[in-house]
Amino acid sequence: MKAGDTSLEPPQSVINAPTKSRILVVDDHPAFRFGLRELISDMAMAEVCGEAEDAATALAAFRELKPDLVLLDISLPGRDGIELTKMMKAEAPRTPILIVSMHDEAFYGLRALRAGACGYLRKDDSLDQLEDAIEHALRQDYYLSPRLKRHLIQQFLQNNGQPQESYTLQGLSDREMEVFHWLGKGLGTRQIADRLGLSVKTIETHRAHIKTKLSLESAEDMVKLAREWKLLGEKPANRMAAGRN
Numbered sequence: 001m002k003a004g005d006t007s008l009e010p011p012q013s014v015i016n017a018p019t020k021s022r023i024l025v026v027d028d029h030p031a032f033r034f035g036l037r038e039l040i041s042d043m044a045m046a047e048v049c050g051e052a053e054d055a056a057t058a059l060a061a062f063r064e065l066k067p068d069l070v071l072l073d074i075s076l077p078g079r080d081g082i083e084l085t086k087m088m089k090a091e092a093p094r095t096p097i098l099i100v101s102m103h104d105e106a107f108y109g110l111r112a113l114r115a116g117a118c119g120y121l122r123k124d125d126s127l128d129q130l131e132d133a134i135e136h137a138l139r140q141d142y143y144l145s146p147r148l149k150r151h152l153i154q155q156f157l158q159n160n161g162q163p164q165e166s167y168t169l170q171g172l173s174d175r176e177m178e179v180f181h182w183l184g185k186g187l188g189t190r191q192i193a194d195r196l197g198l199s200v201k202t203i204e205t206h207r208a209h210i211k212t213k214l215s216l217e218s219a220e221d222m223v224k225l226a227r228e229w230k231l232l233g234e235k236p237a238n239r240m241a242a243g244r245n
Helices: 030-041 055-065 081-091 105-115 127-138 146-158 174-184 189-196 200-213 219-233
Strands: 021-026 046-052 069-072 097-101 119-122
Touching: 021 030, 021 055, 030 046, 030 127, 046 055, 055 069, 055 081, 069 081, 069 127, 081 097, 081 105, 081 174, 097 105, 097 127, 105 119, 105 146, 105 174, 119 127, 174 189, 174 200, 174 219, 189 200, 200 219
Parallel strands: 021 046, 021 069, 069 097, 097 119
Antiparallel strands: none
C-alpha cells in the first residue's frame, strides 16, 4: 500500500473464497425450516438465502432472490408444491427444485418429476440423503431416493413400460389430487375454492371427477377415503427438524 493510501484491500483468502450456492427453503413448519437451515449451514458450498411458509410468499421470494436451488414442500397454504414447481420452472427452467415432503412418494414422486422437480425425498429420510440430494441438485443432476427408484421400476414393469391408466389415486390429475388433499384436511368445497383461487363450480367438477375415477358411490365415501389417506400417508417427521445430533 502506498504512503497516504488509506484504502483497504480484502485479504487474499477472501478474494479466493468460493461463492456459495443460494438456497430458498419453502415449508409451512418453522421447526422443519430450522432443521434445514442447520443442515445447510454445515455445507461448505451452500447457504440459505431466504425462507417462505406459503405459496404466494415463496413465488415472490423466488422472483426477487433468484436462488440457485429451491427446497419445496408439497402441502402449503395456497397452491401446493406441484403447481408451484410448474410455475417456478416456467419462469426459470434451469433452477433446480427439490421436493421434500411428508407425503408418500408412491403418490407424489412421479408427479413431482413430471412437474419439473429434480428429485423427491420424504421428511423422514436421513440427513445424509438430504445432503446428497442437495449436492446432486446443485450439479443439475437428478436425485431419487431408493424407495422412489423401486416404486418407479415396479410401476414400469407392471405396466410393460406404458403409462398407468388404472383408476387409482395415480389416475387423478394434479389439480384433482390437490383437491383430494384438501378434502383429507377437512376442508369443504367453498374453503377449497378460496384456498386455490378457483370457483366453487370448478371444485365441484373436480370432486365429481375424483368420485368417478375412484369408483366411489357418494361424496361421503370420497371424503372418508381422503381422510384415511391423509392419516396413512402423512406420518410425523422429526428427524430432519431435529437437526444433526
